[in-house]
Amino acid sequence: MVEKTFIKVRELAVSRGGFVIFEGISFDAMPGEVILLRGPNGAGKSTCLAALYGALAPTHGLIDIHLSDENRSTRELIHVIGHVPGVKTTLTVRENLQFWADLYGSAANVENAIDAAGLHPIADSDASILSAGQTRRLALARLLVAERPIWILDEPTSALDKQGDAWVGNLIARHSQKGGIIIAATHLDIPNVPAEKIKTVLINGAPA
Amino acid sequence: MRAFWAVVKRDIKLATRIGGDAMTVLLFYVMVGAIMPFAIGPDKVLLAKLGPAIIWISALLSLLLALDRLFRTDHEDGSLIAMSQAPLPLEMIVTAKILAHWLTNALPLIAATPLLAILLNLDAGQTLLVIFTLLIGTPALVCFGAIGAAVTVTIKRGGLIAPILILPLSIPTLIFGVSALSTGAIETAASSALLFLAGFTLLALVFTPFATALALKMGAE
Incomplete structure (x- = not known):
């Protein structure tokens, strides 16, 4: 179902009211990959996710969501869990x-x-x-x-205890094993996913 | 259609469970109508004459009371974003929500109208006519209200602004709704008013889903 689905993001930037929230975000998300957005509070992680799922128009850059099935629209491929x-x-x-x-x-x-x-x-x-x-x-x-094959998660482990963290980690790992794409703003380290499948994207270049 | 009815069913459940608004709106409607005789005085003829207009105004005010919650709770708890990711177009989701809102808020008002009619000294014929015009006219009121609610959904205290946006839009419905109740020499005018009322409702039903969905999408940005 998801083999040919992938996301390509190039030089993404979002500004609001003349203030640059973030810029220069580029990454590729292939099936089975976990993209972790990291950055300090206020760096624009949630804004970046909103731009990715189409709730916000980026000021600059390209988001190419390549669909495996032309009969399904983008919103039938993505599922978002926000704050x-x-x-x-x-x-x-x-x-x-x-x-x-x-x-x-x-x-x-x-x-x-x-x-x-x-x-x-x-x-x-x-x-x-x-x-x-x-x-x-x-x-x-x-x-x-x-x-849905593509998951967009904003701080999925907020309010969860250690067991909950582990549960979310396993949930993401299983989805990745099935070929799903996960883009998450989280500080959680994802267990059971091979390191080469995990990409960390620093928003504003500031490490978490 | 499974998704459409799922939204209708969920909204009906939410409105009728404890903490829902349906009962509050109904009580408000009856109370607004019931206090009118105290303000106007015990003149039965005058009350019967003003009765249909009082019922219409009560219905309009009661519906305004509930409209703010049409999208606000879904917006605040994140349901709206989640719903906008469904395969069902947002326009259809909006239509389902409007239908559920009409069923849980407007329909009980219409059902309670005979009670108000007794308080306002309306005869059986007039009561039936008022119920008929409300059945035709209230969908338009809910539709216009939905547009106002969608436009103000992102404003924190939008609940106070929405009625100001909606009331001017509701004037034609009110005019034709009350004119349709005229009897006697101007009966032809009354039936044309009824047709205009129906026309307005149909127009609202066609355009509202698009306008409301657009307002919600712009609000999400």
């Missing part, structure tokens, strides 16, 4: 995920996603009782029901 979780607190965990599965038209099994996120014991509870970490797990479980 805000997109979780409805008055719906149950299962209802939240079922909605996303229906909306994305995927055949993914909602129960498997709930199990994978470790939310099975509270699947029928309102999402309002979830802790911040559990809410983040529920948000990330959306990746499993959306079944």
Whole structure:
């Protein structure tokens, strides 16, 4: 499904109100690769991700998302998990995920996603009782029901404990093994992914 | 269509569960209508004459009350970004949200109209006519409201600005809605007003999804 999908970014720059947020970002993301965006707070990692998924027009540069399947649009290939979780607190965990599965038209099994996120014991509870970490797990479980080859993740491990970090690491590793592309703004080191599959992109050249 | 109905179903669930707005809007509608006789006085003839207009104004104000939340909660909790990544075009998602909003906010108002009609001394014929015009006219009010809500979704206190944007757009619907209730010598005028009202609603239904989706996309940038 994803063999021929790749992303090419060249000299990407975004300015807002005459202020250059970042510039000169170039990288290639091939199937199975994990691109880690690193940089200090305010360096423009989230802005860079927003430009990549098309929510923001870059001031300069090129983003070429090459699609493996011409019948699918870019938005059918990319899934984004941002800072805000997109979780409805008055719906149950299962209802939240079922909605996303229906909306994305995927055949993914909602129960498997709930199990994978470790939310099975509270699947029928309102999402309002979830802790911040559990809410983040529920948000990330959306990746499993959306079944998109390209993942764009903004601080996916925020609010998660060490176990949660490991879970996200494994989630990314498994997606990479299946040939998916992951672009993430995170300080997490991804285990179980060969080093040659991981590329680190420094935003504004400032190391984390 | 599975995705379209998923949005409708979810929004209905959200509106009708605890913390939803549907009940608040309904209570507001009945209360606005019910306090009018106190302001106007116990003149039954005058009340019956003003009744349809009072009901329309109450419906308009009640719908304005709920509109701010049409996109705001989805914008704030990140659902809107996630929804915009669905294969279903944003225009269709907006249409589904408008449909759910009408079903959970406008339809209960219409159902509660007989109660207001009794308070305002309307006879059965007039009551039925008011219900009929509300059925035809409220979709347009919700549509215009959706545009206003989408334009102001990124403004922190947009809830106060949206009604100012929406009210002028709602004037034609209000004029034709109330004119359609005229009886007697100007019955022909009333039926043309009804046709205009229906025309306005159809026009709103066609253009709103595009205008609203465009406003949401621009807001996301």
